[in-house]
Amino acid sequence: MVSSQASRFRMTRGRERWRTLSLLVARLRELLLVTAPASSWRELLGSDLPIIQAPMAGVQDHVLAVAVCEAGALGSLPAALMSPVVLEGALRKLSAGTSRPYNVNFFCHVPPRPDAERERNWRRLLLPYYKELGVDPEAASSGPARTPFSEEIADIVEPFRPRVVSFHFGLPSSELLGRVRKWGSMIISSATTVDEALWLEAHGVHAVIAQGFEAGGHRGMFLTNDVATQVGTFALLRQIVRAVECPVIATGGIADAEGVRAAMALGATAAQVGTAYLLCPESTTSTVHRAALSSEVARTTAITNVFSGRPARGIVNRLMRELGYLTDSAPSFPLAASALSPLRVAAEKAGSGDFSPMWCGQNATGCRELPAAVITRELAAGL
């Protein structure tokens, strides 16, 4: 009895010591993290400036990436909508256009099984719009496919050995990720919650992108699908910086030099900026999208799944309003896009963005019709 009590006492004391030590280590780490300068973006990105031009599938190609790289920031090539052949061509042009480091971005979603009934319901829901625009419902093309990162794509990318490879919607399989690591690219991916950041770090990324609620385009969310609990940049960045040991890149709502500096004051190693580049002559942003970005309607954006099946932030337009920003009717990502494609084409021909995804973050004040080099230099002012 006595000996059992003594041993329990020893165990308790041991546990207490362990707990005290753990708390001490945690506190020390916190102090170090809060006071130590963020590890240099140069080691991570290889660029002169701590700025990444956000990869924006559908509104840019290698031209914007080259211009940003040449201005000293990290330009990005969005590969999500590119076929292997197109991707190879774009990589050739990108690497011919600049000798500076660049980023290539891939989606890594699990392709959904097509669901004939859901697709039928979706097309039925859109039928009144087809009638209104005089579009043949049978003409619904399959549109550009969004394919996830794969061995085939890795084969194309490997010879180019991009300085940075970024992923959206988590990470590819550990085998595929191993290939990218082996050929020497820095691997980064988006987290929209602290849990996602911890998961990415545990799976070996070199840096985490803290994608705040403000960010335009697709949410990188992959461990949750609850849009209502997504976190604003200010709160998310700070918590991820405290939670992980790897560098953290801030994105969402950053549109000027003050924003970049504030992100770095909050512990970011670099800032990723997308929306501010949308009006650049080097972007391929459509006319209706440009018009919306240049007007006050750009102040009102919402996260919607109507355009692709996955939550993404865009300027509120007619389709979003009429179907509801988030609807259970939309087929799984990326299947929702196909049926919309002919509506979008017809409406845009008539000068209307009613059926177009006009991706945009919550701060479009940085959008100006200026060369990407000027935008980049302005973002870096005072660093």
Next chain:
Amino acid sequence: MVSSQASRFRMTRGRERWRTLSLLVARLRELLLVTAPASSWRELLGSDLPIIQAPMAGVQDHVLAVAVCEAGALGSLPAALMSPVVLEGALRKLSAGTSRPYNVNFFCHVPPRPDAERERNWRRLLLPYYKELGVDPEAASSGPARTPFSEEIADIVEPFRPRVVSFHFGLPSSELLGRVRKWGSMIISSATTVDEALWLEAHGVHAVIAQGFEAGGHRGMFLTNDVATQVGTFALLRQIVRAVECPVIATGGIADAEGVRAAMALGATAAQVGTAYLLCPESTTSTVHRAALSSEVARTTAITNVFSGRPARGIVNRLMRELGYLTDSAPSFPLAASALSPLRVAAEKAGSGDFSPMWCGQNATGCRELPAAVITRELAAGL
């Protein structure tokens, strides 16, 4: 014909000149705003530090406000849940407790007309919970009433002449606002969109609080009720600073010195911090609320209307999950609260926060069981 053409030409030229002039003025103003230092918080708030302790009805009284004022920041007394008698007592204790400036906060909603059918439906929806907790549905008290700012309340406040009077949900009538202005208080109010900020400025506030999506408690929204288009602090602050001429106070997701500094780098004159004070011994935060704030569940918050009828951010709990964060079933603000009150009391007695509004911003990392003076000094570190 010629003369008509000439006159049209003159008009066009006049309009063009006007447009060029407007653009020039806008550009100049932008340059000045971006480069000029924010006007001093001392003139506005009268406090040593550019920090406002956010008024938090239900979790604090004058004790927290006194402690914060004495530490050099602006303490706030939330009056929304106080009867006139209680408010008078609290103001006496607050002004006796500190000779420094303080803020008194009022709601200024339009009280709803009670809707018997909606109330019946709401109670029917909650009936299974009454049964589960063994609470008599007839016992549903009316709970503490949230009354808007009024002549009667103004009579009580006037003799105290608080340095700052802050409003939530817009502003009171121009007559009432005129009284407050006349007795010399600085008037501030929350904006959740650029439009709301412009409206507040046009109605004569001395400063606008940019309340980002991250902020805990009730959203100040009053020109929109679309929660999905609410804007993160990073994006909102920057846009409001560019849109208005008066000082802007940042709130939402700010929980440490880095956050305060980042907000000021984005152009804020001061930062308003609430959540970080919730575990202070001077707060009256409930036991279940404190437990949630101290655990990882505090990472998951959402904007919900189930507790009061108006959107407010709190830690996700059972009631929010089961009814949906935002439901059309909840009676209008503040009527939804009454039927919930007995459930909350019974559950809290059993140690559960399942039916309690546990208001919390998206960044609870600043919450520690430390005196409010310590929290305040830490927030101001390095300023």
